[in-house]
Each structure stands twice: as C-alpha cells, then as structure tokens.
C-alpha cells in the first residue's frame with residue numbers, strides 16, 4: 001500500500017455505499033459504517049460486506065453502528081443514502097463528535113439542502129462537499145452488490161472547500177475509484193442531472209436495463225427528449241449545456257452502464273421511495289420558475305409518482 005491508511009465512514013450501506021466501503025477497505029483503509037437499521041448493523045459486524053467485481057468477490061470487515069456519537073474521528077464520511085433519506089441521515093450525523101468532511105454523492109437537485117436540513121446547527125461544524133458520480137453498482141436478487149462500471153466521481157472544489165475535496169478525491173483514488181476536483185461543479189451537476197432525468201424514470205417505467213435506452217429506437221427518442229429538456233433548464237439557470245451535450249451525456253451513460261439496473265428501477269423493485277422528487281419534480285419546479293414547458297419530463301414524472309411505491 002503506497003498511501004497511509006485513513007479512517008472513513010460510509011453512511012448507508014446500499015449498493016454505492018457497499019461499493020465504496022469494500023473498495024476502500026481493500027485499499028487498506030479503516031472503514032466504519034453508519035446505518036439506520038440495528039439489525040443490518042449487527043449483521044454487518046458479524047459478516048462484513050461483500051462486493052462482486054470483475055475479478056471476483058471482495059469481502060470487507062467493517063465496524064457498523066447506528067449511533068454517530070460512537071464513531072471515532074474520521075478523515076472522510078461519504079453520505080451514500082438515497083435522496084429521500086438525506087434529512088434523516090443528517091439528523092443521525094448531527095451527533096458526530098468530531099468535525100469531518102461530509103461528501104454527498106447523490107443524484108439530483110437540492111441534495112445539500114436536504115442534508116443541511118437534517119444536520120441543523122451541526123452543519124456548521126463540518127465541511128459539506130457535493131459530488132456527482134457515474135459509479136454504477138446494483139444489488140442482485142441474491143442480495144449481493146455488483147460493481148458494474150468503475151466510472152468517475154467529480155467533486156466540488158470551489159473555495160474554501162478545495163483542499164477538503166482534494167483530500168477526498170485522493171482517498172477515493174487510492175482505492176482505484178477515479179475522482180476529479182472541479183472548480184465549479186455546476187456544469188457536471190447539470191450534465192449528470194440530464195443523465196438521471198433521462199435514464200432513471202424511463203428504465204423504472206419500462207423495466208429495462210440502461211443499455212436498452214440506447215438500443216431501442218422508441219426508448220432512445222424519449223431518453224434524448226428528456227435530456228434536451230434538462231439542458232433547456234440548465235441554460236435558463238446560466239449553465240452552458242447544449243442539447244447535443246446533454247443528449248451525448250445520456251447516450252454515453254446508457255451505453256457505459258448498459259448492464260446496470262438504474263437506481264430508480266432498483267428502488268421501485270425493492271418497494272422503496274424513489275428519487276423522483278429530487279429529479280423530475282425538482283426540475284419541473286425550476287422550469288416553471290423560468291416559464292419553460294417540459295412535456296416529456298412532466299409525463300414520466302407523473303407516471304413514476306403514480307407507481308405504487310414511488
């Protein structure tokens with residue numbers, strides 16, 4: 001190991017949380033897991049975490065707890081819960097005894113606000129660094145998390161967060177997880193938003209893997225229309241994202257993660273709340289503010305919200 005070991009907290013051992021925890025542990029770091037479920041935390045303490053990679057299975061020993069106050073001082077805490085659980089995770093993290101860098105990694109708009117809302121006054125004690133990730137992982141019907149595509153994570157390096165973002169990116173990089181620090185995260189955030197509003201609802205509604213959206217003409221047309229609508233709102237917000245860039249981002253992501261079950265389809269399958277409020281709904285709210293009609297987004301958003309568990 002060419003780097004010194006660090007202590008990292010993973011908040012929420014879902015698919016992305018498991019992926020990060022196992023990879024960071026395999027790179028020699030001390031990994032702690034903060035969970036909301038006492039049963040699952042007990043199971044993780046007993047069995048560890050398992051990840052299937054392209055080269056075989058990796059198991060990580062970790063210490064799991066439901067009590068943030070029990071966690072030792074950490075170099076980094078990566079908040080991996082889904083958007084609907086962010087405020088609850090923030091309330092849990094408000095008990096952290098030691099200041100740290102809290103890295104968010106969620107899809108969508110309003111992520112930091114939701115975490116801040118949960119943290120309350122404790123937010124001021126920590127460095128809140130936003131990121132967007134193209135990492136793709138999913139939990140199969142056998143309960144095992146698979147790392148489907150090892151793609152970049154982009155972190156907000158705007159001052160005064162830059163040194164903390166760089167330290168977090170170096171930690172991820174030490175585990176073979178590509179990470180870059182951006183001077184301004186907004187272009188990356190909007191590009192990823194275009195990807196998520198284009199891919200996630202359609203895959204959940206049509207019950208198809210991401211690659212099908214690139215393969216099937218009817219679905220590709222719908223995906224590209226959704227990406228263009230997101231780009232129109234980005235431009236209204238002052239972010240330079242052309243229709244062609246948004247389309248290419250969606251198409252590239254669908255192809256690069258062809259075998260993945262999107263996070264929204266995973267949520268629907270598991271009967272969990274989806275992230276639609278942070279994706280389509282949040283985008284429609286901003287579009288209304290700018291007087292922009294988004295017919296394709298309005299249609300899929302309404303249909304996802306009507307799904308039984310959404």
Ligand code: KPL
Pocket residue numbers: 107133134135136195196199200210253257260261262263264
């Ligand atoms: O971010 C994703 C998600 O599923 O939430 C993509 C990039 C679409 C990969 O599945």
